[in-house]
Amino acid sequence: MSIDEVLRAQDFRVTRARTLVWQVLDEAQSHLSAADILQRVHDHDESINSSSVYRALSLFSELELVRETRQGELSTWEPAHDDAVIHLRCELCDTTIHFDAPTVNNLRKQVGNITNFTPTSIDVRISGVCQSCSSAT
Amino acid sequence: MSIDEVLRAQDFRVTRARTLVWQVLDEAQSHLSAADILQRVHDHDESINSSSVYRALSLFSELELVRETRQGELSTWEPAHDDAVIHLRCELCDTTIHFDAPTVNNLRKQVGNITNFTPTSIDVRISGVCQSCSSAT
DNA sequence: GAGTAAACTGCGAACGATTTGCAGTAAGTG
DNA sequence: CACTTACTGCAAATCGTTCGCAGTTTACTC
Numbered sequence: 138m139s140i141d142e143v144l145r146a147q148d149f150r151v152t153r154a155r156t157l158v159w160q161v162l163d164e165a166q167s168h169l170s171a172a173d174i175l176q177r178v179h180d181h182d183e184s185i186n187s188s189s190v191y192r193a194l195s196l197f198s199e200l201e202l203v204r205e206t207r208q209g210e211l212s213t214w215e216p217a218h219d220d221a222v223i224h225l226r227c228e229l230c231d232t233t234i235h236f237d238a239p240t241v242n243n244l245r246k247q248v249g250n251i252t253n254f255t256p257t258s259i260d261v262r263i264s265g266v267c268q269s270c271s272s273a274t
Numbered sequence: 275m276s277i278d279e280v281l282r283a284q285d286f287r288v289t290r291a292r293t294l295v296w297q298v299l300d301e302a303q304s305h306l307s308a309a310d311i312l313q314r315v316h317d318h319d320e321s322i323n324s325s326s327v328y329r330a331l332s333l334f335s336e337l338e339l340v341r342e343t344r345q346g347e348l349s350t351w352e353p354a355h356d357d358a359v360i361h362l363r364c365e366l367c368d369t370t371i372h373f374d375a376p377t378v379n380n381l382r383k384q385v386g387n388i389t390n391f392t393p394t395s396i397d398v399r400i401s402g403v404c405q406s407c408s409s410a411t
Numbered sequence: 412g413a414g415t416a417a418a419c420t421g422c423g424a425a426c427g428a429t430t431t432g433c434a435g436t437a438a439g440t441g
Numbered sequence: 442c443a444c445t446t447a448c449t450g451c452a453a454a455t456c457g458t459t460c461g462c463a464g465t466t467t468a469c470t471c
Contacts, residue, residue: 150438150447171428186450191429207344211428223381225391236389244360244377245400252373253405254362262397263382268390287418287467308457323421328458348457 140202147200154189155196157181162203168213168224168233206260208233220258221245227267234267277339284337291326292333294318299340305350305370343397345370357395358382364404371404 140159141151149155161177162169169177171190178185194214197203204217208226213233223236238261245259277296278288286292298314299306306314308327315322331351334340341354345363350370360373375398382396 145439152438152448154449184450187428188430188451189449192448195430223385225385225389225393227391228394234391236385236391238381238384240377240381240384244375244381244398247375247377248360248362248373248400252362253408254364254371254373254400254402255408256362256400256402257365258401260399260401261381262399263385263391263393264395264397265391265393271390271392282468289419289467291420321421324457325422325459326420329419332459 143200143202149196153182154178154185155193157185158190158193159197159202162197162214162216166216168206168208168215170211170213172211174214220260223261223263225263225265225267227270228264229266229270232267280337280339286333290319291315291322292330294322295327295330296334296339299334299351299353303353305343305345305352307348307350309348311351357397360398360400362400362402362404364407365401366403366407369404 138146140156140163144151144155157178158174160181161174165173165177171187171194174194175185175187175190178190194203194205197214198205201217203214206213206215206224208231218235221237221239221241223238223241224233225236226233241259241261244261245256248254249256275283277293277300281288281292294315295311297318298311302310302314308324308331311331312322312324312327315327331340331342334351335342338354340351343350343352343361345368355372358374358376358378360375360378361370362373363370378396378398381398382393385391386393
């Protein structure tokens with residue numbers, strides 16, 4: 138289902154701002170800051186305002202089409218994905234990559250079994266140095 | 275080693291603001307926002323300014339005496355602790371509790387072995403509903 | 412204790428990412 | 442094409458956090 142269809146199916150209008158923001162996130166498939174997104178949107182259409190970008194992002198969040206994450210000072214967004222994924226964030230270049238680890242689900246179960254806490258979502262983040270930064274010494 | 279000694283050992287001065295901020299964090303042993311901290315500091319001394327609280331927190335962060343975390347909109351601070359600890363955050367009451375899970379270290383090793391990413395710190399957060407909130411239905 | 416240099420504080424102004432109010436624009440419908 | 446109203450651009454507001462500066466405290470020496 139395309140973004141247009143998703144929007145229309147829920148009675149939201151398909152607008153240039155929304156389409157472009159989605160396209161940018163979908164093409165990048167990585168963590169982008171609001172500034173990144175705005176810049177890439179502007180590559181397609183200078184006239185889109187930052188408010189519209191924020192408004193599109195918050196709509197997409199509500200529809201659970203994107204996932205917002207705080208990284209250091211600012212928020213980043215990426216297309217929504219399964220949460221049994223580890224975010225590896227490079228301290229040098231600030232890039233985040235994904236690592237698919239089924240173990241994460243065990244961790245979640247473990248907590249559910251041992252404690253009286255009922256988990257709904259899990260978020261595993263590891264900071265460190267990525268391959269390209271460590272080889273670029 | 276008391277906070278006073280830690281500070282003096284590194285040639286920082288022991289001041290009322292620093293002492294109070296540390297005392298508040300140490301007594302709470304939980305995640306406090308800057309506003310929480312300021313308020314509790316003010317319970318002891320009205321004259322301490324918020325800038326001083328922020329400055330104390332950022333000093334303590336550099337000395338790795340406290341750990342700063344982003345929770346939703348704002349930052350929270352807590353005394354530093356081992357990172358093989360899972361943060362369980364209740365979606366209803368916004369409280370964060372700790373769960374000691376040795377498995378976390380396995381996860382870290384796994385990533386180190388399988389990928390070319392060199393981990394330095396790991397942060398596992400689980401959202402859900404805590405016991406008191408789920409029984410208070 | 413008094414004297415000193417430098418570190419630290421309070422204050423208020425600045426900052427910067429995000430949000431909001433409003434008047435105008437454009438998406439969807441018939 | 443005409444009409445309704447959701448959505449947008451703009452500029453101003455918000456709000457947690459940071460910063461510059463003048464005045465105060467700390468730690469140190471005598």
